[in-house]
Amino acid sequence: MTILTRAIRAAAVTASFALAAPASAGDAKEQYFPLATFRVGAYASSGIPSWAGVIDYLRYINEVEGGINGVKLFWDECETEWAVEKGVECYERVKGGKNGSPVAVFLPHGDPVSKALTEKSVADRIPLITTGYGRTEAIDGRVFPYSFTVLFSFWSEASSVVNYIAEQVGGKDKLKGVKIATIYHDSPYGKETQTPLDILSKEYGFENIQIPVPHPGNDQSAQWARVRQIKPDWVFLRGWGVMTPVAIKTAAKTGFPVNRIIGGIWSGSEEDVRPAGSVGKGYLAITPFPAGQDFEILKKIKAEIVDKNRSDLRDPKSFGSVYYNSGIIETIIAVEAIRTAQGRFGNRPITGEEAQWGLEHLVLDEARLKQIGAEGLVQPLTLSIKDHEGGGAGKVLQWDGAKWAIVSNGWVKSDRELLLPLIYERAAAYAKEKGIVPRTAESAEASAR
Amino acid sequence: MSFFLETLAGGLLAGVMYALVAIGFVLVYKASGVFNFAQGAMVLCAALTFVTLRERGIDLWLSGLITLAILVALAVAVERVVLRPLANRPQITLFMATLGLSYVIEGTSQLLMGASVHELDLGIPDTPIELGPIQLSQFDLAAAATAGALVIALSLFFDRTRIGLSLRAVADDPGAALSIGIRLQTLWAVVWAVAGFVALVAGLLWGARQGVQFSLTFVVLKALPVLIIGGFTSIAGAVVGGLIVGASDSLAEIYLGPLLGGSVSTWFAYVLAVAFLLARPAGLFGERAIERV
Numbered sequence: 001m002t003i004l005t006r007a008i009r010a011a012a013v014t015a016s017f018a019l020a021a022p023a024s025a026g027d028a029k030e031q032y033f034p035l036a037t038f039r040v041g042a043y044a045s046s047g048i049p050s051w052a053g054v055i056d057y058l059r060y061i062n063e064v065e066g067g068i069n070g071v072k073l074f075w076d077e078c079e080t081e082w083a084v085e086k087g088v089e090c091y092e093r094v095k096g097g098k099n100g101s102p103v104a105v106f107l108p109h110g111d112p113v114s115k116a117l118t119e120k121s122v123a124d125r126i127p128l129i130t131t132g133y134g135r136t137e138a139i140d141g142r143v144f145p146y147s148f149t150v151l152f153s154f155w156s157e158a159s160s161v162v163n164y165i166a167e168q169v170g171g172k173d174k175l176k177g178v179k180i181a182t183i184y185h186d187s188p189y190g191k192e193t194q195t196p197l198d199i200l201s202k203e204y205g206f207e208n209i210q211i212p213v214p215h216p217g218n219d220q221s222a223q224w225a226r227v228r229q230i231k232p233d234w235v236f237l238r239g240w241g242v243m244t245p246v247a248i249k250t251a252a253k254t255g256f257p258v259n260r261i262i263g264g265i266w267s268g269s270e271e272d273v274r275p276a277g278s279v280g281k282g283y284l285a286i287t288p289f290p291a292g293q294d295f296e297i298l299k300k301i302k303a304e305i306v307d308k309n310r311s312d313l314r315d316p317k318s319f320g321s322v323y324y325n326s327g328i329i330e331t332i333i334a335v336e337a338i339r340t341a342q343g344r345f346g347n348r349p350i351t352g353e354e355a356q357w358g359l360e361h362l363v364l365d366e367a368r369l370k371q372i373g374a375e376g377l378v379q380p381l382t383l384s385i386k387d388h389e390g391g392g393a394g395k396v397l398q399w400d401g402a403k404w405a406i407v408s409n410g411w412v413k414s415d416r417e418l419l420l421p422l423i424y425e426r427a428a429a430y431a432k433e434k435g436i437v438p439r440t441a442e443s444a445e446a447s448a449r
Numbered sequence: 450m451s452f453f454l455e456t457l458a459g460g461l462l463a464g465v466m467y468a469l470v471a472i473g474f475v476l477v478y479k480a481s482g483v484f485n486f487a488q489g490a491m492v493l494c495a496a497l498t499f500v501t502l503r504e505r506g507i508d509l510w511l512s513g514l515i516t517l518a519i520l521v522a523l524a525v526a527v528e529r530v531v532l533r534p535l536a537n538r539p540q541i542t543l544f545m546a547t548l549g550l551s552y553v554i555e556g557t558s559q560l561l562m563g564a565s566v567h568e569l570d571l572g573i574p575d576t577p578i579e580l581g582p583i584q585l586s587q588f589d590l591a592a593a594a595t596a597g598a599l600v601i602a603l604s605l606f607f608d609r610t611r612i613g614l615s616l617r618a619v620a621d622d623p624g625a626a627l628s629i630g631i632r633l634q635t636l637w638a639v640v641w642a643v644a645g646f647v648a649l650v651a652g653l654l655w656g657a658r659q660g661v662q663f664s665l666t667f668v669v670l671k672a673l674p675v676l677i678i679g680g681f682t683s684i685a686g687a688v689v690g691g692l693i694v695g696a697s698d699s700l701a702e703i704y705l706g707p708l709l710g711g712s713v714s715t716w717f718a719y720v721l722a723v724a725f726l727l728a729r730p731a732g733l734f735g736e737r738a739i740e741r742v
Contacts, residue, residue, distance in 0.1 A: 040556065222456060222714065225703065245660045249658065254577060276660070
């Protein structure tokens with residue numbers, strides 16, 4: 001091997017460490033917040049308002065609150081087009097931090113990429129915050145230390161839908177014999193609710209019918225012909241992208257009442273119902289991201305960011321939309337986790353490992369939510385090593401032809417007591433399969449010292 | 450029995466929608482032997498342009514005409530900038546050029562007109578009507594009628610007009626056509642413009658059905674088995690292929706899907722296409738390639 005070759009190799013190794021090794025909190029004064037955005041491609045219509053919510057809240061924290069306890073945030077974007085390989089590439093590029101500032105949390109913004117990053121995030125000690133998506137077993141932080149399925153897992157989504165239907169039919173005891181058809185995107189994401197619905201149907205006696213729709217779902221005549229034949233009382237629609245408006249339109253043309261369709265988390269945005277036109281009026285959806293502009297924090301962001309032309313939002317119609325608010329909500333969680341970690345480790349940029357501690361000690365009770373101005377927007381939640389979800393409830397929205405209205409009586413809770421033991425069982429099976437030694441509260445605390 | 454008939458009818462009508470996209474591919478292939486991968490992007494571009502104009506308060510017909518003018522301009526530009534410099538190159542080169550072109554058209558469309566999802570209302574009711582024991586969509590029936598009219602118009606264009614006959618001559622033997630003074634460049638621009646018109650019709654109908662959004666480009670995925678079954682050079686073949694794919698997809702989804710425990714229509718049409726390739730490589734109506742060796 002020549003001296004030149006050795007020198008090149010040594011330089012390459014040094015450079016790769018400089019690029020990829022996680023930065024420590026060190027001398028950095030600001031907190032790096034990388035954003036894996038998708039502003040072009042098939043899912044840009046959902047990405048653009050979501051990331052606007054994220055960026056507007058980060059700006060609000062910097063410009064109105066002077067940062068998190070004085071630590072300002074800075075961010076940059078890498079475009080993923082919502083593709084798994086590009087999302088992973090983006091994560092690899094940013095995980096080492098920037099300008100000496102570490103990455104505290106990473107927002108994958110996609111179920112497939114969050115699953116692809118599950119093991120990498122453990123190796124890199126960077127928490128993934130997956131609000132309303134991600135592997136349900138990751139609720140068990142003993143086995144999934146760096147995956148945070150905060151707010152509303154897919155199992156909770158299914159359970160809350162069943163509980164909402166129970167409210168409509170007069171109680172859980174009236175569910176016996178009720179036909180609930182789930183029309184789902186035929187993908188790992190779409191299949192996530194099959195197990196909990198199976199469990200719940202045995203518990204409450206409703207008839208559980210599962211109908212798959214192949215990606216992308218732009219023709220569903222066969223699926224809705226089946227619905228017409230089966231005649232379910234309710235349809236639970238778990239779509240993504242174009243699948244939702246096509247489902248609403250096909251339901252209407254087969255004569256199925258749209259006010260008996262409850263969309264899942266990713267079938268409940270303005271972008272999902274607007275293309276369906278007037279036939280979408282009456283459509284329901286469950287969400288951990290309530291739409292609306294009347295929340296206190298939204299009013300502050302409007303006054304301080306939007307009205308001062310500092311917003312990332314290009315289309316003013318999207319202010320207060322489900323996707324915009326989802327960006328605000330997930331950033332509130334990230335910011336509060338960093339704030340919690342600062343309470344333990346000091347008011348400085350936080351590392352991923354410290355942010356994990358912050359997340360596992362995050363308490364967003366009514367009082368704190370009121371201080372933030374997020375009362376009614378974010379559900380109260382308390383996270384712990386055994387519970388990376390915290391909330392497990394959603395609000396039911398109804399489309400009035402122009403905007404969403406909240407029609408549920410507050411947050412519709414899921415049957416977490418019934419489902420959690422089964423989730424823990426699945427997590428334990430995953431740990432056994434992968435040879436993971438589950439953490440305990442004591443071992444987690446010891447490693448944080 | 451009525452359920453079977455309703456599923457079959459729904460599938461046939463869905464197949465007509467696939468055929469509309471497939472016809473665009475056939476036109477370019479007939480005239481130049483090139484599989485135009487950019488047809489899906491043209492469908493998106495057409496629908497996005499139309500809906501953007503409509504949202505700016507421009508009249509329905511005027512929006513259609515302006516969109517068509519833009520598509521014709523795009524066709525001329527494609528001929529000048531992409532096809533002319535690549536004339537006489539291997540077909541794979543032209544195919545790769547259309548692949549690149551599809552990304553350019555998609556990206557430029559999103560850049561200029563945004564990535565939002567748009568509602569498109571063509572004023573065609575989408576309520577069900579009862580035909581005996583069968584329920585059918587008025588919108589789907591209107592789409593089928595449009596496809597029928599389009600096939601007749603294109604057949605007349607190819608069989609009865611001078612340009613149409615020239616196109617057929619170029620398709621049969623480009624060298625011989627050139628030797629008798631047919632201008633290949635002009636014909637390519639014309640055929641791309643007609644493919645643009647077909648993309649506009651397909652974009653409007655698909656856009657009204659699912660909203661105008663990026664995923665319109667995905668409809669080409671179903672056009673491929675339609676082309677393999679019907680043949681790459683026959684407009685009538687595209688329609689028959691569409692009907693076969695639509696009907697078999699729907700029936701397989703209902704009767705085969707539950708047995709296999711999942712959705713089958715993603716791949717069933719391709720299985721069918723492979724079977725046709727083995728039995729009839731040129732498709733049902735395609736012209737067999739005969740070469741002197």
